Amino acid sequence: MSEKGCCCGQNQPEQFTELAPVLDKYAKVPGSLITILQKAQDIYGYLSFDAINYISEATGIKPAKIYGVATFYSQFRLKPIGKYLIMLCKGTACHVNGADTIEESICEYLNIQDGETTEDGLFTLNNVACLGCCSLAPVMMVKSADGDETYGNLTKDSVKDVLAEIRERA
Amino acid sequence: MKVIIGQGSCGVATGAKKTAAEFEKQIADKNLNVDVDITGCVGTCYLEPIVDVYEDNGDLTRYVKVQPENVADIVDSHLAKGEPAKDMAISEEDKKFIEKQQRVVLRNCGVINPENIEEYIAVDGYKAIEKVVTSMTPEDVIEEIKVSGLRGRGGAGFPTWFKWNAAKQSPGNEKYLVCNADEGDPGAFMDRSVLEGDPHSLLEGMIIAGYAMGASEGVIYCRAEYPLAIKRLEIAMDQAREKGFLGKNLFGSGFDFDIRIKAGAGAFVCGEETALIASLEGERGMPRLKPPFPAAKGYWQKPTDINNVETLANVPWILFNGGAAFGAMGTEKSKGTKVFALAGKIKKGGLVEVPMGLPLREVIYGIGGGIKNDKEFKAVQMGGPSGGCIPASLIDTPVDYENITKTGAIVGSGGMIVMDETTCMVDMARYFLDFTRKESCGKCNYCRIGTKRMLEILERITNGEGRDGDIELLEELAVKIKDGSMCGLGQTAPNPVLTTIRYFRNEYEDHIYKKKCTAKSCKALITYEITDACKGCTLCSKKCPVGAISGEVKGKHVIDQDKCVKCGRCLESCKFDAITVE
Numbered sequence: 003m004s005e006k007g008c009c010c011g012q013n014q015p016e017q018f019t020e021l022a023p024v025l026d027k028y029a030k031v032p033g034s035l036i037t038i039l040q041k042a043q044d045i046y047g048y049l050s051f052d053a054i055n056y057i058s059e060a061t062g063i064k065p066a067k068i069y070g071v072a073t074f075y076s077q078f079r080l081k082p083i084g085k086y087l088i089m090l091c092k093g094t095a096c097h098v099n100g101a102d103t104i105e106e107s108i109c110e111y112l113n114i115q116d117g118e119t120t121e122d123g124l125f126t127l128n129n130v131a132c133l134g135c136c137s138l139a140p141v142m143m144v145k146s147a148d149g150d151e152t153y154g155n156l157t158k159d160s161v162k163d164v165l166a167e168i169r170e171r172a
Numbered sequence: 173m174k175v176i177i178g179q180g181s182c183g184v185a186t187g188a189k190k191t192a193a194e195f196e197k198q199i200a201d202k203n204l205n206v207d208v209d210i211t212g213c214v215g216t217c218y219l220e221p222i223v224d225v226y227e228d229n230g231d232l233t234r235y236v237k238v239q240p241e242n243v244a245d246i247v248d249s250h251l252a253k254g255e256p257a258k259d260m261a262i263s264e265e266d267k268k269f270i271e272k273q274q275r276v277v278l279r280n281c282g283v284i285n286p287e288n289i290e291e292y293i294a295v296d297g298y299k300a301i302e303k304v305v306t307s308m309t310p311e312d313v314i315e316e317i318k319v320s321g322l323r324g325r326g327g328a329g330f331p332t333w334f335k336w337n338a339a340k341q342s343p344g345n346e347k348y349l350v351c352n353a354d355e356g357d358p359g360a361f362m363d364r365s366v367l368e369g370d371p372h373s374l375l376e377g378m379i380i381a382g383y384a385m386g387a388s389e390g391v392i393y394c395r396a397e398y399p400l401a402i403k404r405l406e407i408a409m410d411q412a413r414e415k416g417f418l419g420k421n422l423f424g425s426g427f428d429f430d431i432r433i434k435a436g437a438g439a440f441v442c443g444e445e446t447a448l449i450a451s452l453e454g455e456r457g458m459p460r461l462k463p464p465f466p467a468a469k470g471y472w473q474k475p476t477d478i479n480n481v482e483t484l485a486n487v488p489w490i491l492f493n494g495g496a497a498f499g500a501m502g503t504e505k506s507k508g509t510k511v512f513a514l515a516g517k518i519k520k521g522g523l524v525e526v527p528m529g530l531p532l533r534e535v536i537y538g539i540g541g542g543i544k545n546d547k548e549f550k551a552v553q554m555g556g557p558s559g560g561c562i563p564a565s566l567i568d569t570p571v572d573y574e575n576i577t578k579t580g581a582i583v584g585s586g587g588m589i590v591m592d593e594t595t596c597m598v599d600m601a602r603y604f605l606d607f608t609r610k611e612s613c614g615k616c617n618y619c620r621i622g623t624k625r626m627l628e629i630l631e632r633i634t635n636g637e638g639r640d641g642d643i644e645l646l647e648e649l650a651v652k653i654k655d656g657s658m659c660g661l662g663q664t665a666p667n668p669v670l671t672t673i674r675y676f677r678n679e680y681e682d683h684i685y686k687k688k689c690t691a692k693s694c695k696a697l698i699t700y701e702i703t704d705a706c707k708g709c710t711l712c713s714k715k716c717p718v719g720a721i722s723g724e725v726k727g728k729h730v731i732d733q734d735k736c737v738k739c740g741r742c743l744e745s746c747k748f749d750a751i752t753v754e
Contacts, residue, residue: 131611134361137514
């Protein structure tokens with residue numbers, strides 16, 4: 003791996019060895035930018051500027067345009083995330099059933115706001131539009147390398163228990 | 173004997189996987205000759221996890237809310253001794269939730285294993301496409317859909333046959349069929365259930381549509397938030413290819429058709445057809461002016477037809493049973509059935525498929541069992557951010573395209589969010605404007621800036637800083653945003669505000685002039701007080717996260733209003749009803 007400190011975008015290709023096969027497959031297929039970005043995010047957890055530049059070189063699409071696409075869609079992140087990504091549903095059913103108070107509870111417990119990551123790098127909180135589990139509202143999904151877990155019928159206290167349990171496990 | 177466990181997202185979220193693992197373990201431990209299998213969403217989400225036990229003669233016992241600790245009871249009595257564990261079985265009352273429905277789209281959801289094509293074939297799956305390609309012309313197919321009266325289930329309610337015909341009539345050999353599975357409407361989840369519970373019916377519907385319009389490629393644009401749906405679709409497509417239902421020369425007719433999945437990346441505006449196409453092409457999902465319509469110039473500038481999941485899932489049934497059978501259900505102009513996602517403050521939440529034209533009351537009370545905790549029904553929100561709130565006084569409105577539109581709401585994709593007396597209607601309007609403001613693509617000024625201004629006014633009102641004239645200002649902006657926006661997002665974004673002003677103007681006035689929130693939900697407008705009923709148990713002061721409550725043990729406590737953050741924890745914790753909200 004290369005030394006840190008490079009800020010000019012001239013990254014060494016070997017830094018993106020896992021992304022290379024994705025680009026081999028999709029770089030020249032028209033209309034594949036979103037797919038490439040999704041795969042890059044799956045691998046690295048977020049889209050770094052280095053990754054955007056690397057994708058730009060391979061596809062010939064300008065970095066500004068890639069940045070434009072990446073910031074248009076809510077799925078893409080430009081900052082690294084914690085080990086556990088909390089996706090808190092803010093859909094209508096969850097809103098009516100008190101998703102805002104659940105958010106307060108999470109923020110208070112982890113001392114972060116929507117979009118932020120805890121100092122220990124364990125949790126990132128992301129509000130999402132709808133997880134589609136409306137009859138279990140309020141709902142959150144916790145994504146991690148161990149898989150996705152959905153928690154329903156949350157209360158101000160139960161959400162803290164869930165997070166405490168995850169923290170214990172980690 | 174066979175045990176089937178519902179494993180849609182709702183089921184999995186309530187622990188269906190753990191329940192399934194427990195069944196497998198106990199069945200293996202006891203050496204019982206019982207198969208364990210999975211199915212999709214049954215639709216009675218409030219009863220998950222759901223376990224069906226089928227006897228060899230086909231008799232079914234349904235168990236509900238089965239957690240791992242309940243598994244032993246069912247295994248010991250039912251599976252081992254053949255005596256159903258009655259305590260765990262579904263009640264007669266809950267059975268009615270499904271019995272009162274009429275299922276076309278959801279016909280196989282919660283019945284078959286979505287990961288096994290043989291089970292779909294066993295319920296007449298892929299018979300419709302066989303009939304279509306071997307005995308019908310594309311014109312016949314379009315005529316049959318016309319007879320059925322099927323209209324788009326994604327929101328606009330446009331006649332499906334017309335769209336198919338337009339794509340068919342467009343010149344060119346290369347045409348595309350796109351399935352919009354980007355269910356972006358918060359509060360709607362019927363498409364997810366079909367994708368997870370019966371993916372083959374969507375595939376079959378797409379093949380039929382492709383045949384009718386002369387497309388050889390189908391693309392499913394599926395939201396990335398539905399990983400299970402994508403997984404099941406991929407399995408279904410592989411199986412369909414293996415069986416020869418997808419690929420070259422289907423049923424020896426010379427008709428080629430294949431399907432691929434493209435995962436969306438989260439943008440509500442991509443429900444708009446031209447934005448969806450831009451997204452498929454890897455661009456920002458910005459709508460463009462119509463015409464040209466996608467039927468003339470769509471994906472890669474080729475003729476393209478876009479249909480929603482539910483619309484396409486109806487198609488195999490229609491072709492198999494005939495358009496007239498479908499048209500016999502529903503009302504004169506809104507034919508067939510529609511799936512509604514019943515959620516919010518409702519006793520029995522889940523998926524409800526009923527013939528069009530059934531009164532709202534029947535859906536909410538007859539099937540949904542009424543309001544949670546027997547509170548008072550206040551309104552139902554239909555059509556999501558593009559729709560509106562229908563008040564309790566209109567509960568006898570028949571649910572069809574025309575009658576719902578008259579109320580100011582829309583049928584939309586079928587989300588039905590029920591609200592009770594504790595839901596503040598101004599806050600609801602604020603919630604939806606916050607959503608559309610974030611999701612506006614920014615192309616049209618009125619949509620981009622107008623929704624932001626409307627949101628600011630609504631935030632002001634819910635924060636207790638509403639001014640005289642705010643309601644009129646909202647109404648004025650609403651009309652301008654509708655007129656000044658190019659696509660459906662902006663044209664409908666003000667609807668939640670307009671309908672709440674129309675039916676709940678008094679709530680707006682209370683907020684602005686009396687600084688009062690009748691639903692007691694807007695924090696800036698409520699105060700928590702401790703009454704003389706306080707016994708001094710100190711529980712509330714321990715629960716208070718900001719230390720705003722003080723008092724002696726066994727003495728009346730007091731809330732320091734300057735410190736209070738109005739989180740409501742004291743109210744929840746008090747065992748003596750000594751805390752009031754005004």
